[in-house]
Amino acid sequence: MKNALHSFARVLVVISLWEIEVLCISDARLIQGTNANLGEALQFLREYDNEASQMCFRVNIARWNYATNMTDHNKRRMVEEQMHKEKFDKVSWKKAIAFDWTALSDPMAKRHLKLLVTKGRASLSDEKYNEIYHLISEMKDTYNHVRICPFNNYDPKFCNLELDPDVETLMAHSRNPAELIHIWTEWHDKTGPPLKNKFMRYVQLANQAARMNGFSDAGEQMRYVYEDDDFGHELVETWKSLQDLYKQLFTYVRKKLLIRYGSEYIRTDGPIPAHLLGDLWAQDWSKIADILLPYPAAKSLDVSEEMLKQGFTSLSMFQMAEEFYTSLGLKSMPPEFWRHSMFDKPNDRKVQCTASAWDFCNGIDYRIKQCTEVNMEHLITAHHEMAHIQYYLQYAEQPFLYRDGANPGFHEGIANAVILSISNPIHLHRIGLFNNSTNTFETNTNFLMIMALKKVAYAPFAYLVDQWRYRIFRDGVQNMNSAWWDLRLRYQGVVPPAKRKEQHLDAAAKKHIPADIPYINYYIALLLEFQIYEALCNAAGHTGQLHNCDIYRSREAGRLLG
Ligand code: X8Z
Ligand code: ZN
Numbered sequence: 001m002k003n004a005l006h007s008f009a010r011v012l013v014v015i016s017l018w019e020i021e022v023l024c025i026s027d028a029r030l031i032q033g034t035n036a037n038l039g040e041a042l043q044f045l046r047e048y049d050n051e052a053s054q055m056c057f058r059v060n061i062a063r064w065n066y067a068t069n070m071t072d073h074n075k076r077r078m079v080e081e082q083m084h085k086e087k088f089d090k091v092s093w094k095k096a097i098a099f100d101w102t103a104l105s106d107p108m109a110k111r112h113l114k115l116l117v118t119k120g121r122a123s124l125s126d127e128k129y130n131e132i133y134h135l136i137s138e139m140k141d142t143y144n145h146v147r148i149c150p151f152n153n154y155d156p157k158f159c160n161l162e163l164d165p166d167v168e169t170l171m172a173h174s175r176n177p178a179e180l181i182h183i184w185t186e187w188h189d190k191t192g193p194p195l196k197n198k199f200m201r202y203v204q205l206a207n208q209a210a211r212m213n214g215f216s217d218a219g220e221q222m223r224y225v226y227e228d229d230d231f232g233h234e235l236v237e238t239w240k241s242l243q244d245l246y247k248q249l250f251t252y253v254r255k256k257l258l259i260r261y262g263s264e265y266i267r268t269d270g271p272i273p274a275h276l277l278g279d280l281w282a283q284d285w286s287k288i289a290d291i292l293l294p295y296p297a298a299k300s301l302d303v304s305e306e307m308l309k310q311g312f313t314s315l316s317m318f319q320m321a322e323e324f325y326t327s328l329g330l331k332s333m334p335p336e337f338w339r340h341s342m343f344d345k346p347n348d349r350k351v352q353c354t355a356s357a358w359d360f361c362n363g364i365d366y367r368i369k370q371c372t373e374v375n376m377e378h379l380i381t382a383h384h385e386m387a388h389i390q391y392y393l394q395y396a397e398q399p400f401l402y403r404d405g406a407n408p409g410f411h412e413g414i415a416n417a418v419i420l421s422i423s424n425p426i427h428l429h430r431i432g433l434f435n436n437s438t439n440t441f442e443t444n445t446n447f448l449m450i451m452a453l454k455k456v457a458y459a460p461f462a463y464l465v466d467q468w469r470y471r472i473f474r475d476g477v478q479n480m481n482s483a484w485w486d487l488r489l490r491y492q493g494v495v496p497p498a499k500r501k502e503q504h505l506d507a508a509a510k511k512h513i514p515a516d517i518p519y520i521n522y523y524i525a526l527l528l529e530f531q532i533y534e535a536l537c538n539a540a541g542h543t544g545q546l547h548n549c550d551i552y553r554s555r556e557a558g559r560l561l562g
Contacts, residue, residue: 033099173287302375325558537557
C-alpha cells in the first residue's frame with residue numbers, strides 16, 4: 001500500500017503531533033476488600049460464571065427478539081431484562097469487592113476478580129447508578145430519533161431523513177457542495193445541542209464511579225481494560241508511524257478535490273472541509289472513489305453484477321462464507337446458526353438492519369442478523385460477521401469472563417483481517433467471481449487506493465474520538481466543541497464547513513459518544529488487522545506483495561487463526 005501511495009506524495013500539510021498525557025495506574029490504588037480466602041473466592045467465581053452465562057442468555061434473547069421484531073412489547077421485555085442484568089452486575093460487584101484479590105495466590109481467580117471490580121459503574125449509589133443508565137438510554141434515544149430536512153425544503157412533512165440510509169446515502173452520493181453543507185450542518189445542529197446538558201451530567205457521574213474505584217477519572221478506567229501501563233505512549237507511537245502515509249493520502253485527495261470543486265471550496269495548502277469526503281464524519285473516503293481513483297477507466301473491482309448473473313442468494317452467500325472457514329480447517333456453523341439466524345430483511349415487521357453476530361452464551365446458540373442484499377459489499381459483510389461467530393466458537397469452552405476478544409480491539413481486528421484476504425482480486429478470481437485477465441496494474445492500484453481510502457483515511461479519526469473523550473473526562477466539560485475541532489484539525493486536517501460554537505457538541509454527531517461506546521478499540525483493530533493478516537499470510541507461505549495474499553484453503557493459516 002505504501003509504495004502505491006508514495007508516487008502521489010505531495011506533503012503540503014503539517015499536522016503537528018499532540019502528545020497525549022499518559023497516565024499509569026498501579027493495582028494497589030484499586031478498590032479491594034479484606035477476604036483473602038481462596039476457597040471462598042473460587043466458590044463465588046463458580047457461581048458467578050454460571051449465573052452470568054444465564055443472565056447473558058436471557059438478555060441476548062430479549063435483545064434479539066426486539067432487534068428482529070421491533071414491537072413495543074418486545075422493547076418492554078428487553079428493558080426489563082436489561083434492568084435485571086444491571087441489578088445482577090451491581091450485586092456481583094459488591095460481592096467481588098469483599099475479596100482482597102491482590103493477595104490471592106491463584107492467578108486465574110485474581111484476574112477474574114480484578115476484571116469484575118474494575119469494570120462498570122456499580123460503585124455508584126443505587127440512585128446515581130440508575131441515573132447514569134437512564135441518561136445513556138435517553139441520549140441514545142434522542143440520537144436515534146434525529147430526523148433532518150432535505151436540501152431547500154423545510155416543510156415539516158419532508159423533514160424526516162434518517163441517518164441510515166438517507167443521510168449516509170446523501171453524504172456519499174451528492175456532489176453538490178451546497179447540498180452537502182446543508183446535510184452536514186443539519187445533522188450536527190440536531191444531534192449535539194439537545195444532548196449537551198445530559199452529556200455533562202453523564203461525564204460527572206462516570207467520573208464519580210471511576211474515582212470510587214480508584215481511577216483518576218473515567219478515561220483512565222476506559223484505558224485500563226487494555227492491561228497495559230504504557231497504553232497511551234504506545235498509541236502515540238503507532239500514530240507517529242502512520243501519519244506520514246496519512247499526509248500523503250490527504251495531499252493526493254486534496255488535489256483531486258481541488259480539481260473537482262475548485263478553489264472556492266478547497267485551499268491548495270490548507271485543511272479540507274469535512275463535508276466533501278463522502279461521509280458525515282470524514283472517516284471513510286472510499287465513497288467518493290469516483291473522484292479519487294488513479295485509473296477511473298480500469299475495470300471495476302465490484303463483482304456484484306457477476307454475483308447476480310451467477311444466481312447468488314443470501315443463503316448461498318453465507319454458505320460460501322462458511323466454506324471459506326472450513327477450507328482453513330476451522331469449524332462449521334452449528335445447526336442452531338442455520339435455524340435461527342436472520343439473513344433477509346422481513347417485509348412483515350420492523351427490524352434493526354445493522355449486520356451483527358450474536359453469542360447467546362450457552363455454547364449452542366450463535367446467530368447472524370443481516371438484511372442481506374446480493375452484492376459484493378454484503379458478501380464481505382457475511383464473511384466479516386461469520387469471523388465473529390468463528391471466534392465465539394473458538395472460545396466457547398472458556399470461563400464466562402474470558403469469552404471475549406483478547407482485548408477490546410481484537411474481535412474486530414480478526415474479522416477485518418479475514419476481509420483483507422477475501423476482498424482482494426486474487427481471492428475473487430479463485431472463487432470464480434473475477435476474471436484474471438483483468439487483474440492488471442491499473443485494477444491493482446485502484447484496489448490499493450480504495451483500501452487506503454477506507455483504512456488509512458480512517459486512522460486519525462479512529463484515534464482522535466477517544467482522545468477527545470479522555471480529555472473531557474480529565475479536564476472537564478468547558479470548551480468541549482473547540483477541543484473537538486482542535487483534534488480534528490490536528491489529526492485529520494479537516495475543518496467544519498459552517499461556523500461552530502460552544503452550544504454545539506459536534507462529537508455527539510457520532511453515535512458512540514451519546515451511546516457511551518468506547519472507540520479506541522476501532523483504532524487498535526485497524527492496527528491489528530494488518531498484523532494478523534501478515535502473520536496469516538506468512539503461515540500460508542505467501543510470497544510476493546502482501547495485498548495479493550489469499551489464505552483460502554490454507555490449513556496452516558487456519559491453525560494459526562484458530
Ligand atoms: O460502530 C461500528 C459498528 C458497530 S461495532 C457498526 N463501527 C465503527 C463505526 O461505524 O464508526 C464499525 C466500523 C467502525
Ligand atoms: Zn465486526
